[in-house]
Amino acid sequence: MKKYILAIDAGTTSSRAILFDKLGNQVSISQFEFTQIFPKESWVEHNPNEIWETQLKAIKEVVIKSKINVEEIDSIGITNQRETTVVWNKHTGEPVYNAIVWQDRRTASFCDLLKENGHEKIFNEKTGLVLDAYFSGTKIKWILDQNEKNKISAQSGDLLFGTIDTWLIWNLTNKKHHVTDCTNASRTLLYNIHELKWDKELISILDIPFNLLPKVLDSSQRVGNIDSSILGTEIPICGIAGDQQAALFGQMCLEPGDAKNTYGTGCFCMMNTGTKAVKSKNKMLTTIGWKINGQINYALEGSVFIAGALIQWLRDQLQIISNASEIESLAKTVKDSGGVTFISALSGLGAPYWNPTATGSIMGITRGTKKGHIARASLEAIALRSMEIINEMEKDSGTKFKNLKVDGGASNNDLLMQIQSNLLQSRVVRPKLTETTALGVAFFSGLASGFWSSIDELKSIWEVDKEFLPENDDSCREIIENWNKRIRNT
Numbered sequence: 001m002k003k004y005i006l007a008i009d010a011g012t013t014s015s016r017a018i019l020f021d022k023l024g025n026q027v028s029i030s031q032f033e034f035t036q037i038f039p040k041e042s043w044v045e046h047n048p049n050e051i052w053e054t055q056l057k058a059i060k061e062v063v064i065k066s067k068i069n070v071e072e073i074d075s076i077g078i079t080n081q082r083e084t085t086v087v088w089n090k091h092t093g094e095p096v097y098n099a100i101v102w103q104d105r106r107t108a109s110f111c112d113l114l115k116e117n118g119h120e121k122i123f124n125e126k127t128g129l130v131l132d133a134y135f136s137g138t139k140i141k142w143i144l145d146q147n148e149k150n151k152i153s154a155q156s157g158d159l160l161f162g163t164i165d166t167w168l169i170w171n172l173t174n175k176k177h178h179v180t181d182c183t184n185a186s187r188t189l190l191y192n193i194h195e196l197k198w199d200k201e202l203i204s205i206l207d208i209p210f211n212l213l214p215k216v217l218d219s220s221q222r223v224g225n226i227d228s229s230i231l232g233t234e235i236p237i238c239g240i241a242g243d244q245q246a247a248l249f250g251q252m253c254l255e256p257g258d259a260k261n262t263y264g265t266g267c268f269c270m271m272n273t274g275t276k277a278v279k280s281k282n283k284m285l286t287t288i289g290w291k292i293n294g295q296i297n298y299a300l301e302g303s304v305f306i307a308g309a310l311i312q313w314l315r316d317q318l319q320i321i322s323n324a325s326e327i328e329s330l331a332k333t334v335k336d337s338g339g340v341t342f343i344s345a346l347s348g349l350g351a352p353y354w355n356p357t358a359t360g361s362i363m364g365i366t367r368g369t370k371k372g373h374i375a376r377a378s379l380e381a382i383a384l385r386s387m388e389i390i391n392e393m394e395k396d397s398g399t400k401f402k403n404l405k406v407d408g409g410a411s412n413n414d415l416l417m418q419i420q421s422n423l424l425q426s427r428v429v430r431p432k433l434t435e436t437t438a439l440g441v442a443f444f445s446g447l448a449s450g451f452w453s454s455i456d457e458l459k460s461i462w463e464v465d466k467e468f469l470p471e472n473d474d475s476c477r478e479i480i481e482n483w484n485k486r487i488r489n490t
Helices: 048-066 108-116 120-127 136-144 148-155 164-172 200-205 243-250 308-318 324-331 371-397 414-424 436-449 455-461 475-487
Strands: 004-010 014-020 026-033 073-080 086-089 159-162 179-181 215-217 220-225 236-242 259-263 267-274 285-292 295-304 341-343 361-363 403-407 427-431 464-468
Touching: 004 048, 004 164, 004 436, 014 048, 014 436, 026 048, 048 164, 073 164, 073 243, 073 436, 086 136, 086 148, 086 164, 108 120, 108 136, 120 200, 136 148, 136 159, 148 159, 159 164, 164 179, 164 236, 179 236, 220 285, 220 436, 236 243, 236 436, 243 259, 243 267, 243 285, 243 295, 243 436, 259 371, 259 436, 267 285, 267 371, 285 436, 295 371, 308 324, 308 371, 324 371, 324 414, 341 371, 341 475, 361 475, 371 414, 371 475, 403 414, 414 427, 414 464, 414 475, 436 455
Parallel strands: 004 073, 073 236, 179 215, 259 403, 403 427
Antiparallel strands: 004 014, 014 026, 086 159, 220 236, 259 267, 267 295, 285 295, 341 361, 427 464
């Protein structure tokens, strides 16, 4: 009898494998970090082979730790850091360059050139995205342009492109399947989200050979089997989704207007817009939420590039905390931020500003400023950037939402969640399981395999851990006013 779904969660800093049971409970988890490579200012890379090796290690370990029989695993779902780009030789399996990470800004000037040449509108209309270095398309071009050999190999069909899901599936299936799903494809600047296909005009503008691109599948669909050499038996892969779309589904944000915010390395807020692709007038992204049984579901998204990474910076660079978990207790040593505002633009600013050259700053410091004030201002910065995005989404969708569902590591910070509720003046809801990214892709996989019978069955699994209700906090107005005034100078 099949008892478990294996979720592969290929994140920005680590490779994880999580086993879920029929009730959506986390049975076992394994996680291995991999190296962050910073060759130049604003460049961020990963070693694709290290990602594969750590992911393979996590898959094997999670089964050993759980002490289950591998024959009890029904299927596998794969979720991933979406825009991170790998190009590899299909014969040798070797990458031609390191993976260029979604945070990387090296193609910002090329994106500016595309705008100058009048291409911004067509990319936005067809993909729902803005022309920004964040997305995969310009990263592919940069890799191919590094030497003539790459260009020739790409033209002759010897190279393959993939986001991390594609790279892992290709390796897991022993080179049998070069595929992705529509959520990951929709983040490349190459996929027409209305016609649901790779767009030849956009591909031509970026001068990328069509044969480089993977086949695009539904988010919930049988893909193929992992090779028996990995776990001793073949297991079907039945779910693929970008991490934020997986989290949207894992949070059961199934109706138009339902919204979630994931507090990870960055913050990623998504709002379900149903079967309609809502064009943003406020620099949000229009993207694909998922596709099940051929039925497409769209979403609006806004990205905060720096969230949990801000806490890491306080730990590693300023060293005012020794562990990320200390930030809440330090912030609680003061009643407020003491007029301090932390503009968290350590990697430029994402939505709604899309300013790749913006830099961070800490303003409002006086001789009375303590570590606690900076800690609290850091939490406020995460919540304020999320608030900005949610406000713009409400304008675009014409929907005033009452609840914000939250997940990700930093959502376990009660003070941050309360600040978020106060600033939004709405209810913030945290589920019992905050690993909703992995749970979401497990749901996709289990639906395709028949492990779960319907979405209604999935609804019954989802449970609330804690709700945060807005407090009458007079300081919120001052915090927002200071933020709006100070961010204009960024």
